[in-house]
């Protein structure tokens with residue numbers, strides 16, 4: 001499986017605290033059947049953000065440590081862009097990392113954001129040639145009970161990511177499962193933040209999905225669709 005939303009890149013956001021925790025997260029991911037991770041640290045225009053060079057150096061440290069321990073895990077770099085004023089400029093100035101240099105960009109909004117704002121953001125990003133992926137789409141209040149909105153965003157060309165943990169438990173479970181029922185989901189990811197809490201777990205969710213849904217659909221949201229991201233060269 002390929003995990004396209006993960007805060008394994010240590011020391012830059014509320015994800016892994018240090019190299020050791022990042023390595024522990026890699027170990028857990030490997031046990032869970034994850035073979036590749038796109039590291040997506042938070043990028044917020046109103047906060048300090050480490051430069052892409054710093055992030056690349058740190059990711060390389062994790063790569064070396066993981067390799068030394070014989071953990072078969074590929075690591076790519078991306079960002080989770082919190083959308084707001086200045087987001088497009090930051091992208092155009094290459095301060096934000098798209099998913100492994102592809103046209104895909106993982107975008108999050110405030111959970112209380114209005115739908116028209118989200119739709120306009122998708123429109124702007126697509127106008128600049130980016131392919132937005134809506135991070136943890138199950139969490140936005142304006143979408144809950146309105147999957148029609150997510151259909152509209154998807155018809156515009158954006159992609160939909162949901163968190164594995166939301167499928168299993170928590171307040172968003174019902175809506176998350178509805179999105180799966182409607183085959184509205186493009187990617188299932190962990191959005192892992194650590195090795196003790198919010199861990200990179202997929203196994204339980206994977207078993208549930210294969211029990212409940214069509215095999216080709218589950219293959220697509222766990223592996224195939226993410227494979228297209230890391231191979232994309234359209235930007």
Ligand SMILES: [Fe+2]
Pocket residue numbers: 005006007080191
């Ligand atoms: Fe995240």
